[in-house]
Amino acid sequence: MSEKKIFNTDAAPKAIGPYNQAVQAGDTLYVSGQIAFLPETMQLVATGIADETHQVLKNVSAILEHAGYSFNDVVKTSIFISNMDDFATINDVYAQYFVENQPARETVAVKTLPKNVNVEISVIAWKKGS
Numbered sequence: 001m002s003e004k005k006i007f008n009t010d011a012a013p014k015a016i017g018p019y020n021q022a023v024q025a026g027d028t029l030y031v032s033g034q035i036a037f038l039p040e041t042m043q044l045v046a047t048g049i050a051d052e053t054h055q056v057l058k059n060v061s062a063i064l065e066h067a068g069y070s071f072n073d074v075v076k077t078s079i080f081i082s083n084m085d086d087f088a089t090i091n092d093v094y095a096q097y098f099v100e101n102q103p104a105r106e107t108v109a110v111k112t113l114p115k116n117v118n119v120e121i122s123v124i125a126w127k128k129g130s
Contacts, residue, residue, distance in 0.1 A: 011062035013037035016114060021063045027129065029067050033080070033122040034059040035115060049086045049118055053093040056121050061097070064125060072101050073125040079107040080120045090119055 007022040008015070012034065015021060022031045036045040036052035039062070045055040064070055077098075081090060087107065103123070113120050 005067075007063065007067040009062055009066035011039055011066060012059040013039050013042055022067055024067060027126055029064070029069050029073075029125040029127075031060060031063050031123045031125065033078070033120040034063070035113065035117040035120050037115075044115060044117060049089050050093055052117065053090045053119050053121075056119055057093065057097045060121060060123055064123070067125075069125040069127055071097050071099075073127045074098070074103045074123045075126045076124040077103050077105040078122045079105065080110050080113060081107065082110060082113055082116075082118045084109040086118060 005024040006020045007024065007029075008020055012021055015032065019032050022029055024030075034056050036055040037043065037059070038045060038055065039059065045051050061071065064073070077094075079090065079094070081087065090107075
């Protein structure tokens with residue numbers, strides 16, 4: 001197994017704690033949970049759950065791309081939401097990004113999320129020979 005590689009990009013929000021945006025170990029990329037912050041301002045997109053989810057997935061996409069991966073390489077996602085009533089809207093937006101080869105996934109309702117956001121998504125991607 002090759003050494004682990006660290007990935008951070010200005011195209012996604014900076015980490016708000018002691019972690020990196022992504023870590024690659026071998027052919028697998030682990031992307032830290034992303035929230036709906038705009039990378040340029042580190043401000044929350046607060047215009048509704050659909051817009052928040054789009055921003056979260058744009059942030060995930062920026063990190064995947066920076067590391068040489070895409071949504072087609074994602075094998076597992078974890079979705080954390082603060083209100084299960086938002087599940088259908090989040091699912092509709094999510095389906096726009098994972099059009100084919102949908103990954104395994106869990107969705108968990110939690111009491112609160114960092115910075116009081118409504119949705120956080122992390123992913124694991126795999127690509128042979130990465």
